[in-house]
Amino acid sequence: MNERPDRNNLIKQLEDARFSCEMCAECCVGPDNEVIVSPDEVEALSRASGLSFDEIAEPYPEWFEENGERFTFSWVLRRREDGRCMFxxxxxxxxxxxxxxxxRTYPFMLNQGNLLISECPALGKSATKDAGNLADALILRQDADDSEFEATRREYQKHSIVSGKTLVIDSRGAHLLKE
Ligand code: SF4
Known part of the structure; x- marks a missing residue:
């Protein structure tokens, strides 16, 4: 489990970053826009959009091979041909x-309780809006990521190896991909 950050200290760091989203959508386009999602998050988008799980998400594109089995962990949102998020x-x-x-939390994320900041054109420009809500969203994200990671690890350890097959392993189990 990742260390929980001190909320007040986190708020201070977010305020120092002087970030207010300009809705430029830079984070939703391009080759680096890889939105890693848990099954719960795909389901939330599925309820909102009426699309199926497979229409929304594809396997995270980092593959491992072991005992003739090919597998990856987790999912990413599908993108259009030009790299823009489908939504x-x-x-x-x-x-x-x-x-x-x-x-919800871009361009910020927590790693071992430390704030990491990605590139974003809105950084350093104007007072951070809703730093308290942003801090809470970051802590919630870290907790959700930790739970997903632990549950995925358990599913990986207990899954039966299917040689010659391709799988996505997540917090809900090992999913055989259709060939
Ligand atoms: S789900 Fe929405 S906010 Fe997230 S990358 Fe796609 S369009 Fe942007």
């Missing part, structure tokens, strides 16, 4: 209320 409409998320943790 981006002009510069707005179509399912903003159901967007994943990563989207």
């Amino acid at each position: 981006l409409e002009q510069s707005r998320c179509r399912y903003y209320a159901s967007r994943p943790h990563l989207c």
Whole structure:
């Protein structure tokens, strides 16, 4: 489990970053826009959009091979051919209320309780909006990521090896991919 950050200290760091989202949608486009999602997050988007799990997510593209089995962990949101997230409409998320943790907290994330900041054109410009809510969203994301990681690890340890097959292993089990 990751260390929990001190909330007040986190708020102070977020305020120092002077970030207020400009809705430019830079984080929803391009080759680096890989939104890693848990099954719970895919389901939330599925409820909002009416699309199936497979229509929303594809396997995380880092593959491992062991005992003739090919597998990966977790899922990423599908993108259009031009690299834009499938849910981006002009510069707005179509399912903003159901967007994943990563989207809610970009350009920030916690690692071992430390704040990491990714590139974003809105950084350093104006007073951070809702730093308290952002801090809570980051802590919630870290907790959700920790639970997903632990449950995925357990599922990996207990799954039966299926030689010659391709699997996605997540917190809910080992899912055989259709060939
Ligand atoms: S789910 Fe919404 S906020 Fe997240 S990358 Fe896609 S369009 Fe952007």
